[in-house]
Every structure is written in structure tokens, then in C-alpha cells.
Amino acid sequence: MKVGGKPYRTIWLDDDGESVVVIDQTRLPHAFAARTLLDAADAADAIRTMIVRGAPLIGATAAYGVAMAMRDDPSDGNLLRACDDLVATRPTAINLAWAVARLRQPLLHAPRASRAELAYRLAAELCDEDVAINEAIGDHGAAIFAARWRDLGETKPLTILTHCNAGWLATVDWGTALAPIYKLHDEGVPVHVFVDETRPRNQGAGLTAWELKSHGVPFELIVDNAGGHLMQQGEVDLCVVGTDRVTADGSVCNKIGTYLKALAARDNGVPFYVALPSPTIDWATDHGADVPIEDRGAREVTHIWGRDAKGSRVEVALAPEGALARNPGFDVPPPRLVTGLITERGVAEASKEGMQALFAAKAA
Ligand code: MRU
Numbered sequence: 001m002k003v004g005g006k007p008y009r010t011i012w013l014d015d016d017g018e019s020v021v022v023i024d025q026t027r028l029p030h031a032f033a034a035r036t037l038l039d040a041a042d043a044a045d046a047i048r049t050m051i052v053r054g055a056p057l058i059g060a061t062a063a064y065g066v067a068m069a070m071r072d073d074p075s076d077g078n079l080l081r082a083c084d085d086l087v088a089t090r091p092t093a094i095n096l097a098w099a100v101a102r103l104r105q106p107l108l109h110a111p112r113a114s115r116a117e118l119a120y121r122l123a124a125e126l127c128d129e130d131v132a133i134n135e136a137i138g139d140h141g142a143a144i145f146a147a148r149w150r151d152l153g154e155t156k157p158l159t160i161l162t163h164c165n166a167g168w169l170a171t172v173d174w175g176t177a178l179a180p181i182y183k184l185h186d187e188g189v190p191v192h193v194f195v196d197e198t199r200p201r202n203q204g205a206g207l208t209a210w211e212l213k214s215h216g217v218p219f220e221l222i223v224d225n226a227g228g229h230l231m232q233q234g235e236v237d238l239c240v241v242g243t244d245r246v247t248a249d250g251s252v253c254n255k256i257g258t259y260l261k262a263l264a265a266r267d268n269g270v271p272f273y274v275a276l277p278s279p280t281i282d283w284a285t286d287h288g289a290d291v292p293i294e295d296r297g298a299r300e301v302t303h304i305w306g307r308d309a310k311g312s313r314v315e316v317a318l319a320p321e322g323a324l325a326r327n328p329g330f331d332v333p334p335p336r337l338v339t340g341l342i343t344e345r346g347v348a349e350a351s352k353e354g355m356q357a358l359f360a361a362k363a364a
Pocket of ligand 1: 053054055056093163164165166167170171175176177203241242243244254255329
């Protein structure tokens with residue numbers, strides 16, 4: 001996507017052809033700054049501290065982390081250590097383990113002298129694939145959303161509610177949930193996006209709002225608790241979110257708060273779509289209840305980061321000192337609340353059979 005008229009992906013190789021450059025998402029929306037990752041430890045740190053985040057992008061970053069590890073020491077021991085360290089950075093998004101596994105096997109079978117070159121090639125292929133997948137999600141989603149707009153009589157902009165950030169910042173490019181929105185907007189279909197702020201880290205307020213503003217897509221930021229009310233008022237035509245892991249039964253794990261939006265959507269007859277690339281499907285886990293849910297600690301709940309009047313990035317306390325807080329990072333709407341899974345191969349019912357119909361070979 002373009003920032004200030006210049007096309008960007010979220011991850012690319014530096015001029016030396018070895019170091020990896022990412023957009024530092026902890027500094028958005030107030031500063032658009034690149035950050036160079038020099039080795040596998042830097043890549044792991046960037047994922048852990050959420051300099052990069054979003055399921056597909058943490059997979060891509062881990063892939064380049066493996067590549068930098070192979071450049072530094074292509075031994076089996078270092079390969080396995082780097083893979084384990086990278087996978088351990090965050091527990092919930094399956095794309096991370098998927099990306100690392102995609103490099104680990106071929107590298108273990110390759111001669112040591114060619115491992116670095118192979119690893120960089122595989123990481124680059126994974127990134128290119130992510131871009132193509134997300135663009136296809138955009139096309140399939142845009143067709144469904146345009147049909148909804150036509151069904152509603154085309155009298156006003158299509159209103160879409162989204163939660164967290166499943167835009168281009170969460171992927172290598174395009175995004176998942178936001179890809180259909182960008183496509184529709186670019187095709188001239190009027191859209192209006194309700195952006196959940198997404199406490200506690202505010203990926204909606206800081207990242208989705210920044211992305212949509214940069215692209216010129218009309219939106220309003222809302223507090224997390226406003227979505228249900230807007231749905232009751234008939235102000236939301238559809239919801240679309242991303243996901244960090246879809247289990248074999250069609251349960252969709254996503255940022256905390258997604259479940260409540262899915263419930264409100266069902267109660268109000270609002271279609272609730274989940275957009276995902278196929279690497280987000282975890283065929284090996286049968287039920288949503290078995291997804292490991294990340295706990296990022298109390299401080300994200302008791303404190304908040306923002307920019308002060310002087311332009312400095314500051315953290316302020318929200319709660320009384322010593323307040324106990326719980327911070328589960330994700331929840332898992334069950335398949336019965338999902339209208340459809342928008343994938344690169346089209347739309348599937350949120351069920352094993354639905355997903356198998358599109359991805360038969362992978363489901364075996
Ligand atoms: O904790 P985050 O910011 O990595 O969580 C991101 C999300 O929950 C996204 O909605 C999900 O990864 C889908 S991204 C295409």
C-alpha cells in the first residue's frame with residue numbers, strides 16, 4: 001500500500017540484501033518509522049514486543065529470522081534453536097509456527113553451504129505468496145460486500161464494522177479483513193468503516209484508523225463497547241474481522257472482543273465475516289477451546305500509551321496503583337456465529353466440511 005504516495009510492504013530486505021527492515025508499529029500512528037532487524041534475535045524481539053504484529057506478518061518476520069540465523073551459522077543446532085526461539089515468541093497465531101515449519105524441513109535437508117541462500121529465497125516466496133493471497137481475499141470479499149450494498153438498495157455508503165487491525169500492517173500487504181474494503185473503495189463503491197479502538201493495545205485506534213486515513217477510506221473510530229448499540233440502531237451493514245487461528249471445526253480465534261461483536265451481530269441479523277489466508281487454518285486442532293490464548297500481562301490494562309501535547313510518546317496510569325488486572329489477548333467466536341470465511345479460494349462455511357471443500361488436499 002502507499003504511504004505518502006510511495007508503495008510499501010511491511011517487511012523488506014535492506015540494501016545489504018541480508019538485514020530485514022520492518023515498519024515499527026509501536027510508533028504508529030504518530031510516527032512512520034522503519035526499523036532494521038540485524039539477526040534472528042532481533043526478529044524474535046520484534047515479534048515479542050509487537051514492533052511487528054498480526055498473524056501473517058509475524059510469520060513472515062519469523063521466516064526472515066530463520067534466514068538471518070542461517071546466514072550467521074547454518075548448523076543443524078542453530079537452525080533448530082532459531083526455529084524454537086522464534087516460535088516461542090507468541091503463542092496464539094498459527095501462522096508463526098506454520099511459517100517456521102515451512103522453512104525448517106527443506107533447510108534440514110539442504111547442504112549447509114546452501115542453507116542461507118535457500119532460506120532467504122523461501123522467506124521471499126512466503127512474502128510474495130502472502131501478498132497474492134490477500135489480494136485474492138480482497139477480490140472475493142469485495143464481491144460479497146458489493147452484493148450486500150446492492151441488496152440494501154445502494155442508497156447510502158455500505159457501513160462495515162471491524163475489530164483490531166487486519167489491514168496491510170498485519171500482513172505483508174493488502175491485509176485480510178481490510179483488503180475487500182480497499183478493493184471496494186478503489187472500485188468506487190462508497191463505504192464507511194466503524195473502527196473499534198481495540199483495547200488494551202488499541203490496534204484499531206492506532207493502526208486501522210491510520211491505514212484507512214492514509215488510503216482515504218471514510219471511517220469513524222468507536223469505543224469497543226459502541227458496536228452493539230450501533231448494530232441495534234441498524235447502522236452496521238456487515239462486520240468483517242481477521243483471525244489468528246481457525247481450528248478444524250471452523251472456530252475463529254481473534255483479538256479479544258471479537259466474540260462480543262459476533263454475538264451482537266447475530267442478535268441483530270448483521271452478517272459477520274472472517275477473512276483469512278489458508279495458512280491461518282490449524283487443521284491439527286479440532287476445537288476452538290484448544291487454542292492457546294496469549295496473556296500479555298496486567299500493565300497493558302492498567303496503563304495506556306499515547307502522545308502528549310508536546311509530541312512525546314508517554315505512558316499514563318488508568319487504574320489505582322496495585323490494581324489486579326487480567327489481560328487475555330484473544331477470544332474464540334464459535335462457528336455458529338460466523339456468516340462465512342473469506343479465503344483466497346472463495347467463501348467457505350465455518351465448518352470442517354466448508355473448509356475442506358475449498359482446501360481438500362490440506363485437510364486430509
Ligand atoms: O495482537 P495482534 O495485534 O498481533 O493481533 C492481531 C489480530 O488479532 C488480527 O486481527 C489477526 O492477526 C488477523 S491479521 C490479518
